[in-house]
Amino acid sequence: MLKYDVVVIGGGPAGLAAAIEAKNDGVDNILVIERDKELGGILQQCIHNGFGLHVFKEELTGPEYAERFIEELKSMNIEYKINTMVLSLTEDKTVHAINPKDGYMTIQARAVILAMGCRERTAGAINIPGTRPSGVFTAGTAQRYINMDGYMVGKRVVILGSGDIGLIMARRLTLEGAKVLAVVELMPFSGGLTRNIVQCLDDYNIPLYLNHTVINVKGNHRLEGVTIAKVDDKKRPIPGTEIDYDCDTLLLSIGLIPENELTAGAGAEIDLRTSGPVVNESMETTVEGVFACGNVVHVHDLVDFVTEESKRAGRSVAKYIKNQLSNNRTGFETKGLEGVSYIVPQKVNIDNVDKNLELFLRVSKVYNHVKLVIKADQETVKEIKKRHLAPGEMEHIILAKALLEDKNFKNLTVEVKEED
Amino acid sequence: MDKQELTCISCPIGCHLEVTNTEQGYVIRGNQCKRGETYAISELTSPTRVLTSTIGVKGGFLNRLPVRTNSPIPKDKLFAVMEIINTVIVNAPIKAGDIILKNLLGTGVDLIASRSISE
Ligand SMILES: Cc1cc2nc3c(=O)[nH]c(=O)nc-3n(C[C@H](O)[C@H](O)[C@H](O)COP(=O)(O)OP(=O)(O)OC[C@H]3O[C@@H](n4cnc5c(N)ncnc54)[C@H](O)[C@@H]3O)c2cc1C
Ligand code: SF4
Numbered sequence: 001m002l003k004y005d006v007v008v009i010g011g012g013p014a015g016l017a018a019a020i021e022a023k024n025d026g027v028d029n030i031l032v033i034e035r036d037k038e039l040g041g042i043l044q045q046c047i048h049n050g051f052g053l054h055v056f057k058e059e060l061t062g063p064e065y066a067e068r069f070i071e072e073l074k075s076m077n078i079e080y081k082i083n084t085m086v087l088s089l090t091e092d093k094t095v096h097a098i099n100p101k102d103g104y105m106t107i108q109a110r111a112v113i114l115a116m117g118c119r120e121r122t123a124g125a126i127n128i129p130g131t132r133p134s135g136v137f138t139a140g141t142a143q144r145y146i147n148m149d150g151y152m153v154g155k156r157v158v159i160l161g162s163g164d165i166g167l168i169m170a171r172r173l174t175l176e177g178a179k180v181l182a183v184v185e186l187m188p189f190s191g192g193l194t195r196n197i198v199q200c201l202d203d204y205n206i207p208l209y210l211n212h213t214v215i216n217v218k219g220n221h222r223l224e225g226v227t228i229a230k231v232d233d234k235k236r237p238i239p240g241t242e243i244d245y246d247c248d249t250l251l252l253s254i255g256l257i258p259e260n261e262l263t264a265g266a267g268a269e270i271d272l273r274t275s276g277p278v279v280n281e282s283m284e285t286t287v288e289g290v291f292a293c294g295n296v297v298h299v300h301d302l303v304d305f306v307t308e309e310s311k312r313a314g315r316s317v318a319k320y321i322k323n324q325l326s327n328n329r330t331g332f333e334t335k336g337l338e339g340v341s342y343i344v345p346q347k348v349n350i351d352n353v354d355k356n357l358e359l360f361l362r363v364s365k366v367y368n369h370v371k372l373v374i375k376a377d378q379e380t381v382k383e384i385k386k387r388h389l390a391p392g393e394m395e396h397i398i399l400a401k402a403l404l405e406d407k408n409f410k411n412l413t414v415e416v417k418e419e420d
Numbered sequence: 421m422d423k424q425e426l427t428c429i430s431c432p433i434g435c436h437l438e439v440t441n442t443e444q445g446y447v448i449r450g451n452q453c454k455r456g457e458t459y460a461i462s463e464l465t466s467p468t469r470v471l472t473s474t475i476g477v478k479g480g481f482l483n484r485l486p487v488r489t490n491s492p493i494p495k496d497k498l499f500a501v502m503e504i505i506n507t508v509i510v511n512a513p514i515k516a517g518d519i520i521l522k523n524l525l526g527t528g529v530d531l532i533a534s535r536s537i538s539e
């Protein structure tokens with residue numbers, strides 16, 4: 001059986017940053033396992049710019065951002081295996097993996113970092129009436145076809161869902177000569193970043209239909225058209241609002257879900273709000289010695305935040321290996337109240353926080369001119385004014401340790417309140 | 421005084437900018453960093469964008485090479501530059517940052533490789 005101090009599952013930006021940081025902090029015996037034919041994760045197909053402004057202070061494309069971490073990992077002689085799929089993980093941190101070269105492997109780790117990222121919701125995850133012709137793709141699959149395989153998916157396109165991948169693909173297809181007829185969003189707001197609405201849709205006069213959905217798909221072999229309609233506040237199509245489009249391609253950009261079969265298999269508690277594992281301030285799951293970071297924990301829109309969170313996981317793993325992590329499990333829990341759909345981390349042991357406690361959260365709808373109120377049980381510890389909050393834009397809150405230390409409380413709550 | 425709202429697209433934070441055109445020039449509010457100001461002024465005078473795409477690559481580990489302009493180019497030249505890009509095929513190996521095309525349409529901006537591809 002192979003033995004490592006730390007096994008990192010997933011070689012995307014989360015896994016790379018965590019491995020590099022753990023090595024920097026003195027862990028020598030690390031293995032990164034990646035199922036794809038190269039390291040870098042989803043970034044390799046995200047050829048647009050907009051990555052790394054906060055980490056590198058310059059604007060890079062996804063592959064450029066990935067390459068910097070891959071080079072660093074290689075120069076530090078951190079071991080990695082590509083084309084290798086992790087099949088299962090047990091609570092005692094045994095990793096079962098397989099690849100064409102080594103065959104079936106069992107690897108015993110002292111600590112594990114889960115960094116498997118997320119996957120896209122597919123047509124099966126929602127109910128689209130009509131036929132199932134070819135020409136219906138998830139936006140990420142189309143992105144991979146076009147950017148990595150050089151294969152154009154279609155000429156006349158409708159996009160369902162206004163997540164970032166869908167918006168980015170609307171621009172990409174337009175630049176490659178396709179006609180993007182419409183982006184259709186069920187919700188009253190877009191799930192993507194505002195900057196992407198501006199530079200991917202507005203720039204090319206692509207219409208965005210909010211409160212609309214696809215109600216019919218036509219075509220036998222290849223897609224021939226779709227019908228969209230406006231929905232009422234119960235999300236039911238309103239008769240008389242139908243618009244027909246002749247199109248050969250329908251892209252689905254209807255959300256991402258953290259990829260957590262391995263996590264659940266190891267017995268870690270899953271948070272139903274994030275669909276990722278419950279983690280503490282050190283990014284440790286409810287299984288001791290099993291840590292998690294990046295999109296496997298909650299879907300991030302900015303890779304810089306993935307890197308930040310993953311470095312924290314890497315530092316914590318190093319402390320864990322050196323027995324420096326306090327495993328006192330009585331701390332406080334974080335809870336999202338009015339307007340807050342989730343908070344990560346869910347549990348906090350303040351002894352393990354260096355200077356600041358960092359919280360990531362999302363709000364449940366669009367707000368203007370409000371404040372985020374943070375309370376330790378009943379006592380307000382901080383208020384942050386916000387001109388604009390949207391579900392598509394993750395909020396990052398930094399709380400000084402001093403604000404929370406030496407207090408006895410059970411719940412740290414965050415809520416959205418009108419500004420007074 | 422005339423007031424306009426813009427979204428800064430210089431980074432994914434996407435600050436909501438309020439631009440007022442005063443006699444002393446543009447006054448910008450809502451930006452979290454200097455780049456927001458630069459963006460607002462350029463957007464209202466001569467809008468530019470960084471262009472990213474892919475080109476063909478032969479003899480490499482992959483058959484598409486991601487590329488980008490090394491600075492923003494005028495928005496109205498995006499499609500013309502795409503036409504030029506789509507005729508280019510290069511040979512591996514390629515290093516990230518290698519110049520693929522110089523001085524695109526006289527803009528002074530180069531097209532560069534945005535990843536390395538080994539043979
Ligand atoms: C289309 C798209 C566009 C984006 N645009 C931007 C942007 O403009 N700016 C920005 O800052 N951020 C952007 N992001 C976000 C950013 O890219 C992601 O948040 C980031 O890549 C997440 O990193 P990760 O390492 O958690 O996951 P991933 O990059 O998904 O990496 C996970 C890795 O784990 C591997 N893996 C999974 N399961 C297994 C297994 N069982 N065994 C072995 N390996 C496994 C996968 O193959 C993958 O390589 C975008 C994301 C997407 C999807
Ligand atoms: S003003 Fe600065 S921080 Fe805000 S979106 Fe623009 S570049 Fe980003």
